[in-house]
Amino acid sequence: MKKIILSLITAMTMSLAMNAQQIETPFAYPQAPDTLSTLEERTSYVVMKFWDNCDFKKVMPDTAKFNRAFRDYISFVPYAYTDSIRKSANALLNRFKDNPKAILQIAEQADRNLFGPEAPFWSDEVFIMFARSVLANKKISNADKAPYMEKVKMLNSSQVGANVNQISYTTRHGATHDLYSQNGEFIAVIFVDESCADCSIIMLRLETDVAVNALVKSGKLKIVVINVGEATSEWKKEVADYPYEWEVGSAPDAAKYIDLRNMPNIYLLDNEHKIVLRNMSVDQLLRICENLNLQQNTTTKE
Structure with a gap:
């Protein structure tokens, strides 16, 4: 399977490089040498070298x-080593450290491609690199x-091991x-919205589950x-x-304090309100x- 993905990445790299020339972008995208054999090595090479041929004076003013x-x-990014991504991002950002307009332009695209609803995938860690x-x-x-401050705070407080942000709601x-104010050895927080077509089924499954009811009744x-x-x-x-x-309540501003880009969303907290698991399914x-x-x-039998 990994060989198939590697072949696809290689083909994608070549396709991007050829397309860059065909549509006359100002620089050619790099191609990983054949001496690099693994998926991570090849994509990391491309990430590290991506901007080498870019004439930023021409590219940055042309937003498209x-x-x-x-x-x-x-x-x-999804296939490259984290260290390579970090070095590449830092090199790009350091190039414009004295140009706040360019930093904001880059961060806006990081927001769009790594965090927002239009993003092809979400990467909290990489987005935070650019936001910082x-x-x-x-x-x-x-x-x-x-x-950016609001998003970084929200993301940092939504990670496994973090103390969940204080969220107030109207019951x-x-x-x-x-x-x-909610106590239990474990606390399952289920966030829902009006567009949740499956929520009635989710609640019914929880309400009728023998194990859930036993745990709730025991505290x-x-x-x-x-x-x-x-x-x-x-x-x-x-x-x-x-x-x-x-406990059932409503909190229209909850998304300011916890990552709710996936809905419905289930967070499992421990008795100190630390996040044990996030983005859980009802299963x-x-x-x-x-x-x-x-x-x-x-334990009871013993």
């Missing part, structure tokens, strides 16, 4: 050409830094609660369902019959609950 080149550059160059540049205004009964598991939309009358009616042991949660319940039953 730069955007296309950056998108092609990013396409190799904005935050560290003294010539860039606080206003221009603000959206289905109208009270104001927050995540840190080992706390279920928290947070709607990231407004607490409309329709929503209140929909959640009125959720189990009374569940993953049910398997974990089954194992926890088996452990609980074994």
Whole structure:
């Protein structure tokens, strides 16, 4: 399988190089030498050498050409060594350390191609590399830094092992609660929105699962369902019959504090509100609950 991927990457590199010449971009893309045999080696070479033939004085002012080149550059990131990506990104950014306009231009494309809804894939680590160059540049205004600061903080607080950000919400009964007020050996936080076609099935599966119910009743598991939309009358009616042991609330600003680019989204927290798992499916949660319940039953019998 890896050989197939390597062949595809090689073909893609050659195709990009030929296309660059055909559409008259200002520089030719590099091709990895045949002496490099592994996927990681070849893509890392391309990433490291990508901008070598670029005449930035011509490319940067031409937004369309730069955007296309950056998108092609990013396409190799998933397969390259992290160290090569870091060195390449630092070299590109250091070239423009005294040019805040160029740094913002690069960061905007990193946002579009590594973080935003149009991105071909998400890479938090690589996006943060580019975002930090904005935050560290003294010539860039606080206003221009603000959206990158918000995203970096949100991403850092959404990683496994991090303490989840404090998120306040309005419960289905109208009270104001927050995540840190919820206790349990494990806390499953399920974020949903109005576009969630599968949410009714997800809730039904959780509500009828023997292991989930046993863990909830024993206090080992706390279920928290947070709607990231407004607490409309329709929503209140929909959640009125959720189990009374569940904490159910609405937090329209939740995406400012935790990564919710995938919806619905399930985070599993420990009793200190640290993230154990993220971007979980309901199947993953049910398997974990089954194992926890088996452990609980074994301990009880002993």
